[in-house]
Each structure stands twice: as C-alpha cells, then as structure tokens.
Amino acid sequence: MKSPILFLLLFLSIQFCVLAQEQVQRWDRFEITLAGPQNGNPFTDITLAAEFTLGTEKIRVNGFYDGGGSFKIRFMPQKTGQWKYKTISNSKVLNAKTGSFTCIEPQEGNHGPVQVADTYHFKYADGKRYYPFGTTLYAWTHQPQQLEEITLKTLENAPFNKVRMCVFPKYYSNVENEPEFYPYVKTGETKDSKGKTKFTWDLSRFDPDFFKHLEKRIDDLKTIGIEADIIIFHPYDKGHWGFDSLGKENDLRYIQYLTARLSSFRNVWWSMANEFDYIKTKPRDVWDTYTKAVVAADPYKHLCSIHNGSVYYDNWKPEFTHVSIQNGSTVEDFGRATLLRDVFFRPMIYDEVCYEGDLPQRWGHLSGEEMTAAFWHGVIAGTYVTHGETYKNAGDTIFWAKGGRLIGSSPARIGFLRKILEAAPGPLELADPWKDHQTATADSSYYLVYFGKEIKSEWTFNLPKKAGPRANRKFAVELIDTWNMAITKLPDIFETAEPTDYRIFDKNHKSIRLPARPYLALRIVEVKM
Numbered sequence: 289m290k291s292p293i294l295f296l297l298l299f300l301s302i303q304f305c306v307l308a309q310e311q312v313q314r315w316d317r318f319e320i321t322l323a324g325p326q327n328g329n330p331f332t333d334i335t336l337a338a339e340f341t342l343g344t345e346k347i348r349v350n351g352f353y354d355g356g357g358s359f360k361i362r363f364m365p366q367k368t369g370q371w372k373y374k375t376i377s378n379s380k381v382l383n384a385k386t387g388s389f390t391c392i393e394p395q396e397g398n399h400g401p402v403q404v405a406d407t408y409h410f411k412y413a414d415g416k417r418y419y420p421f422g423t424t425l426y427a428w429t430h431q432p433q434q435l436e437e438i439t440l441k442t443l444e445n446a447p448f449n450k451v452r453m454c455v456f457p458k459y460y461s462n463v464e465n466e467p468e469f470y471p472y473v474k475t476g477e478t479k480d481s482k483g484k485t486k487f488t489w490d491l492s493r494f495d496p497d498f499f500k501h502l503e504k505r506i507d508d509l510k511t512i513g514i515e516a517d518i519i520i521f522h523p524y525d526k527g528h529w530g531f532d533s534l535g536k537e538n539d540l541r542y543i544q545y546l547t548a549r550l551s552s553f554r555n556v557w558w559s560m561a562n563e564f565d566y567i568k569t570k571p572r573d574v575w576d577t578y579t580k581a582v583v584a585a586d587p588y589k590h591l592c593s594i595h596n597g598s599v600y601y602d603n604w605k606p607e608f609t610h611v612s613i614q615n616g617s618t619v620e621d622f623g624r625a626t627l628l629r630d631v632f633f634r635p636m637i638y639d640e641v642c643y644e645g646d647l648p649q650r651w652g653h654l655s656g657e658e659m660t661a662a663f664w665h666g667v668i669a670g671t672y673v674t675h676g677e678t679y680k681n682a683g684d685t686i687f688w689a690k691g692g693r694l695i696g697s698s699p700a701r702i703g704f705l706r707k708i709l710e711a712a713p714g715p716l717e718l719a720d721p722w723k724d725h726q727t728a729t730a731d732s733s734y735y736l737v738y739f740g741k742e743i744k745s746e747w748t749f750n751l752p753k754k755a756g757p758r759a760n761r762k763f764a765v766e767l768i769d770t771w772n773m774a775i776t777k778l779p780d781i782f783e784t785a786e787p788t789d790y791r792i793f794d795k796n797h798k799s800i801r802l803p804a805r806p807y808l809a810l811r812i813v814e815v816k817m
Contacts, residue, residue, distance in 0.1 A: 311390045314368055315400040315413060315554045318389055320361040322375070324353075324382045331545070332492050336361065336377045342369050342391075347587050351375075352548040355496035362552035364588055365391035366400075366413070401554045401590060402515060404609050408635050408670055409715040417715070420637055421663075421706045422450035422517065423699075424676035426524075426562070427458040428691035429505045430467035435683070439691030440508055446694060447703025450515040452559065452639060452674060455502065455546065456531040460524040462647075463689035469498035471531065471542075487529055491538045499549050510555040517557040517639075519595070520546065520582070523566040533569035540581055547585035556590050558582050559612060563597035572601075579607045595639055603632045614640035616651070619662040622740065623725035625669035626718055636671040638662075643688055644696040645678025652678035652688075656697030657771065661740055661807065663702050664770060667709060668728045668738050670717040675702055704773040708811070712736070720752035723790065732757045733814035738770075741806045749794040751812070753787040760784065762817055765800060768809040781815065 312318045324334065336351030338361045351361035359382060365371055368391045377383040394400065400413025402420075410418040423446070428439050443451070457467045473495055476488035506516045520543065525532040534542065550556050560579050561567060575594060583592060593612035594601045603611045611634045618624045619641050629636040642651045644659040654662075659675065666673035677687040677696045685692040709716065716728040716736060728736045735751055749765070751757065761784045767776045778800060785795035802808060 311392050312365060313398055314365055314391055314394045315398055316364070316394070317552045317554075318363045318365060318371075318391075319552075320351075320363075320373070320375075320385075320387070321354075322351075322359045322361075322382050322385060323357055324359045324377075324379055326357045329492055330357075330359075331494060332541075334359070334377065334379050334382070336375065336379075336382055338363070338373045338375045340365075340371050340373045342367055342371050348376075349552075349587060350544065350548040350585060351377075352545055353494075353496075354500075362549070364401075364552040364554060366588065367391065368393055397513070398554075401588060402557070403591070404635055406715065407633065408629060408717075410610075410635060417710070418449075419706065419709050419715070420450045420515070420672045420674075421448055421702060422452060422515075422637070422639065422672075422674035423448040424452045424640070424643070424674060424688050425691050426452070426454050426519070426522075426689050427463050428453060428689075429502055430457040430469075431465070431685075431690050432468075435685065435690065435692060436505065438693060440505075440512070442687075442691070442693050443509070443514060444512045446699055447706050448675065448699075449513060449706075450517055450557075450674070451509060452517045452519060452562075454519045454522050454524075454562065456522060456525070457529065458522065458524040458689065459526050459528040460689070462686050465690075469501050470495055470529070471498045485528075489530070491534060492541075494542075494545055499546075503549065503553070506550070506553050506556065510553070515555045515557055516553070517559050518550065519559045519562045520578075521561040521564070521567060521570070523563055523568070532567055536574060536577075539570075539574075539578060543578060543581045544585060547582055551586045551588060551590065558586070558590055558592040560592070560594040562595045563614065564594050564601060565599045566597040575601065576605070576607075579605075583607045593637075603634060608634065610635040610637060612637050612639045614638075616640075616642040616662075619665040619671075619673055622665060623669070625666050625671045626721050626725075629669070629671055630721075637674060638666055638671060639674040640676070641666075641673055643676035643678040644698045645676075645686070645688070646680070647678045647686075656701070657807065659696070659698035660701040660705075660770065663698075663705055664738050664740070664807075664809070667705060667716060668718070668726065668736065669721075670715065670728065675699065701771060701773060705770065708736070708768070719756065720754040720790070722754075724752045727752055729755065733761075735810075735812040737810040737812065739802075739806070739808045743804055743806050744802050744808075745804055746799050747802055747810070748797060748799045749782045751784070751792045753790045753792055756787070756792045757784050757814065759786045759792075759795075762815050763812050764815045766811040766813075767800070767802070768811055769803075769805075769807070770809055771805075771807045775811070781817070782812075 405411035472489040473493040719729040
C-alpha cells in the first residue's frame with residue numbers, strides 16, 4: 289500500500305505540473321505547463337490566462353490547450369526583475385496557480401522584437417537599427433522535413449532577415465502537395481467522382497502537432513536572425529481544405545489560439561492576410577474585426593499589417609504598424625516608391641513587386657537585374673522591398689512557394705545593398721523628394737546616389753540644397769558597381785560651394801568620370817581634414 293505522502297506527491301505531479309525556467313532573458317519566452325482536464329473538449333470548454341506582475345505593471349496573457357491534458361501559458365518579459373504570476377481559469381485544477389521567475393538582461397544576439405522607429409523605419413527593442421531585407425517562402429513549413437532543412441541552410445547563408453510565410457498550407461500552382469500536419473483534427477477523407485480528395489474537419493479541435501511544428505520553424509528562424517512575417521489568412525485553398533472559408537466564429541477561435549501560442553515569440557510579425565481582397569469568402573469589413581482581435585490578444589504589440597491583391601486596405605488605421613503592399617510598378621523606376629509612403633505615413637514595405645524567375649506568369653519572370661534594381665529604387669526612396677524567387681529548382685521546387693535552394697542572381701546583390709545600408713549612419717530618405725529621386729541621405733554628411741539603368745560617362749558633383757551641407761565641407765566619393773558588387777574609392781576630395789538655385793556643387797565644379805555601364809551608384813561621405 290502506498291503511503292499518504294507518496295500518493296499526494298503523485299496526485300500533485302499529475303494535477304499541477306509547472307515546467308518553467310527560473311531565469312529568462314528579457315524578450316525570451318517563459319512557459320508554464322499545467323496538467324488539466326481532458327474530458328469534453330478542452331479547446332472550447334476550458335478558459336485559461338495568467339496575470340504577470342512586476343511592481344505596479346500587470347500584463348494578462350492567454351493560455352491554450354496543447355493536447356494530451358497539457359495546458360500552457362507563454363510570456364515574453366519586456367523588463368528585467370522578479371516577475372510573479374497567477375493563473376485564471378474556469379477549471380479549479382488550473383485556477384489560482386502562482387509562481388515567479390527572474391527576468392535577466394538579454395545575451396548577445398537578443399535584440400528583442402522589431403518596432404517602428406522614426407515614423408518610416410524600424411528598430412529592435414534594444415535600439416539597434418533593423419532594415420528589412422525580406423524574402424518569400426509561403427508554404428515552406430508544409431514540406432517534407434529534408435526540404436525544410438535545406439531551406440533553413442539556404443537562409444543561413446542568404447542575405448535575408450525576414451521571411452513571409454503562411455500558417456495554413458497552400459494549394460496553388462506549383463505547390464499542391466499534402467502536408468504532414470494539418471491545423472485541425474481530421475474527421476474524414478473521401479474521393480469525389482473525379483478522384484479529388486475531400487476532407488472534413490472538427491473545427492472546434494486544433495491539432496497541436498501542426499502548431500508545434502510551426503513554432504519549431506519560427507524558432508529556427510530566430511536562431512539565424514530572421515523575422516517571421518506570419519500570414520494568418522490567404523486565398524490559396526480553392527476549396528481543397530476549406531481553410532479560407534471557416535466562417536467568422538471559427539476564424540476568431542483560430543486567431544485566439546494562434547495568438548496565444550505565438551505572441552511570446554519575439555521574431556513574429558502579424559500579416560492579417562496575403563491578398564486579402566482575393567479571399568472572396570470574407571467581406572471587407574470583417575478585416576477590421578479580425579485585426580482588432582489579433583492586436584487585443586497580443587500584449588506585446590508585434591508589428592501588424594495586411595497585404596493586398598488589387599485593392600489597398602485602410603492602412604492608416606491604428607491597428608496597423610506598417611504597410612505591406614503588392615505593386616510592382618512602385619519600384620520599377622525612380623520616385624514612385626515614396627508616393628504611397630506619403631499617403632499612409634507608415635513604414636512602407638513593398639512585399640510583392642513580382643519575383644525573379646522563369647515562370648510564364650508575368651509576376652514570376654523578373655530578371656536578376658530587375659529584382660536588384662527594385663531593391664535599390666525602394667531603399668533610395670526610404671522604403672523597403674521583399675524578394676521572391678520562382679525558378680524551377682532541383683526536385684521540382686520553387687523557392688517562393690516551397691523553399692529549397694536559391695539559384696537566382698539577385699540575392700547576392702541584395703546582400704551587397706544590405707551591407708551598404710547597414711553601414712550608413714542611419715536610415716535613408718530622399719534628400720529632395722520633390723525633384724531629385726536619385727539622391728538619398730542619412731544626414732547632411734552622407735549621401736547615396738543611384739543611377740539605375742541610366743548610363744552616364746560623367747557626373748558633375750552636386751547635391752540637393754534641401755537639407756544639404758553648408759559651404760566649405762569636404763566629401764570623399766566612392767563608385768559602387770551594384771551588379772558586380774564592387775566599391776572603388778575615388779581619389780578626389782570635393783568641397784561644397786554656396787548653393788546655386790536648388791543645388792550644391794563642388795566649388796571648382798569638379799566632375800567624376802564614370803564607366804559606361806548601368807546600375808552604378810555613388811556613396812558620398814563627409815571627411816574631416
């Protein structure tokens with residue numbers, strides 16, 4: 289016969305199991321695991337949250353059912369110190385459980401979540417500048433494990449620090465495979481008269497294995513310094529699974545579950561939808577409801593946007609932190625990228641400007657030169673651009689959809705631009721957005737001039753008067769070959785004269801000889817002599 293003490297310990301280990309770290313870095317994840325009831329439907333019958341306190345600060349966080357009788361609550365501390373918590377639940381077994389942990393200073397590489405800075409740009413929470421250089425991998429987490437690992441290895445050696453990725457699997461041209469995991473418990477699978485598989489789901493029960501796999505991949509991205517731009521809804525289903533037409537009640541339940549699981553991941557961004565206006569099962573006005581539900585459930589206020597197809601959404605609404613735009617024409621030439629930025633007064637990311645590749649569709653066959661130039665046009669205008677690659681690859685994969693290996697010519701050039709931008713003293717803005725769409729500035733000591741496709745044999749040193757340097761300041765110039773990824777320091781030192789009309793020239797009107805080829809730029813930096 290078991291002793292009463294032994295029985296009590298066994299009972300407590302089953303009924304109340306808290307697996308939590310005693311110390312957690314700032315912006316890392318603290319997790320509470322509780323054993324709870326499995327009868328009925330724990331996804332819908334049980335409510336669970338916790339209130340975390342540090343001095344007078346109180347933060348309420350939603351919990352979730354993780355299957356197998358396990359309930360979890362996750363918290364991302366944003367301040368150091370001794371945090372205390374108390375659970376809140378309609379289950380007596382889960383209610384009023386208390387504990388504490390210590391939040392310590394972050395270690396190297398942990399800069400916190402990305403936030404908006406200076407109206408049009410971004411910083412990590414610790415103040416370090418963040419310049420988004422993204423790529424597109426819509427369905428990469430719905431592929432065989434070997435392919436997912438190849439994708440991660442590719443990303444580890446690629447220049448990108450943001451990935452656009454879908455939660456739900458994608459059933460679309462070039463990506464019609466069945467994933468290993470589904471977000472809901474499958475209740476049936478039949479074939480129609482044409483041999484097409486039809487699925488039925490219990491939409492009141494999520495499959496935790498699906499979300500655990502997604503979480504692992506988000507953490508994998510975090511390890512290599514990549515932000516996960518999570519696409520919550522998309523139209524690429526075609527009735528195959530029905531995840532694009534769950535109905536409002538099920539959509540909101542899914543949002544509640546997703547945000548409870550993912551809000552504590554510091555590298556998560558929320559993208560309400562990809563091509564929201566192509567999801568015909570959801571009227572336009574429901575997106576306000578869904579966006580507010582996401583923002584209300586996320587106590588850390590991660591970045592949030594909504595991506596368009598043909599029609600822009602109301603991106604100035606307060607729930608949106610930045611603008612995610614599909615429009616290739618905005619970065620085909622100079623001066624266009626800044627126009628939408630001036631409409632929405634938000635950081636502008638042109639997340640779909642067509643893709644480098646060889647697909648027959650017009651959106652899938654940019655050349656490497658065109659993709660690279662799109663990035664330069666965006667950056668010069670004080671905006672940002674997202675890459676995608678649509679070449680057929682080994683194993684019949686396309687990076688934009690399934691992942692795999694990159695074979696295009698633009699990623700290396702995009703990485704070259706990223707290094708140039710990160711070496712600047714700050715984010716770029718057009719120096720004179722009214723008239724000069726080729727000259728960007730970080731401040732009056734730093735300029736970047738991009739010539740694009742234009743071939744010039746000579747360039748007379750000149751800068752915009754607007755926000756320009758005073759007279760008698762000296763500048764060195766470097767010639768940047770953006771395609772061949774070469775930087776050449778020029779021997780001359782230029783000295784500014786008093787402005788003439790709207791321009792500032794060298795006092796001796798000195799010029800620079802340029803090689804007769806396109807895609808050149810100049811980096812102009814003040815020197816102290």
